Amino acid sequence: MPEGPVIELRDVCKRFPAQPPVRALHEISLRVDRGDHLAIVGPSGSGKSTLLNVLGLLDRPTSGSYLLDGTETTTLRDGARTRLRGDRIGFVFQSFHLLPHRSVVENVMLAELYGAWKRRGRRERALAALERVGLGHRAGFLPGRLSGGERQRAAIARALLGAPSLLLCDEPTGNLDSRNTEAVLDLFAELREQGLTIVIITHEQEVSERAGRRVRITDGVLVEE
Ligand code: ADP
Ligand code: MG
Numbered sequence: 001m002p003e004g005p006v007i008e009l010r011d012v013c014k015r016f017p018a019q020p021p022v023r024a025l026h027e028i029s030l031r032v033d034r035g036d037h038l039a040i041v042g043p044s045g046s047g048k049s050t051l052l053n054v055l056g057l058l059d060r061p062t063s064g065s066y067l068l069d070g071t072e073t074t075t076l077r078d079g080a081r082t083r084l085r086g087d088r089i090g091f092v093f094q095s096f097h098l099l100p101h102r103s104v105v106e107n108v109m110l111a112e113l114y115g116a117w118k119r120r121g122r123r124e125r126a127l128a129a130l131e132r133v134g135l136g137h138r139a140g141f142l143p144g145r146l147s148g149g150e151r152q153r154a155a156i157a158r159a160l161l162g163a164p165s166l167l168l169c170d171e172p173t174g175n176l177d178s179r180n181t182e183a184v185l186d187l188f189a190e191l192r193e194q195g196l197t198i199v200i201i202t203h204e205q206e207v208s209e210r211a212g213r214r215v216r217i218t219d220g221v222l223v224e225e
Pocket of ligand 2: 048049050
């Protein structure tokens with residue numbers, strides 16, 4: 001594993017073309033170290049998802065620099081960014097995006113559908129990822145038979161399949177009741193202890209309080225709390 005911070009943003013700006021142009025991110029500088037758990041809070045429309053898309057290499061900043069595990073990403077070609085994303089980053093969303101007619105383990109395996117070079121041992125790694133989130137006993141179930149919390153844990157197993165160093169989560173507990181929210185937060189705590197870095201967008205106080213660090217975005221400007 002590379003030394004140094006997992007995430008280093010320097011003066012990142014993101015503008016969207018519109019009339020007038022939208023300033024979604026304004027001169028954001030942020031450093032996140034390995035094993036950190038960072039919560040991003042802020043009102044709707046403030047730039048949280050845009051920031052997560054930049055961190056996830058789904059979108060490029062208009063200006064500024066983004067080092068991921070020490071690699072400057074803003075100047076990489078699309079193909080290299082896609083490979084780096086596959087190697088380093090897992091995504092978790094509010095809705096679980098599980099295919100209803102595929103078993104839990106098959107859903108986890110689908111994470112690498114497009115990475116043919118990685119296919120060897122995929123089922124074994126999917127089963128190991130399910131064990132890691134405490135769902136080994138549900139591998140053969142269809143998603144419809146799982147509770148909401150179990151579905152989100154299956155989605156987290158899918159995000160872990162490529163052995164990422166960074167987990168990016170957009171409102172991961174937004175569809176869960178408080179008991180299942182606690183279970184997912186306990187899982188995040190375990191994953192952090194194993195060295196995973198977690199960045200999580202949330203509106204829920206109980207979720208941001210469990211994070212080690214909290215930043216707030218307002219109109220594209222980030223402030224540490
Ligand atoms: P949040 O996730 O905090 O609700 P977003 O990051 O989705 O906020 O959006 C931040 C701002 O950027 C908003 O004003 C939104 O309308 C604008 N925006 C987001 N994506 C686009 C886009 N693809 N094109 C134009 N404007 C966008
Ligand atoms: Mg959003």
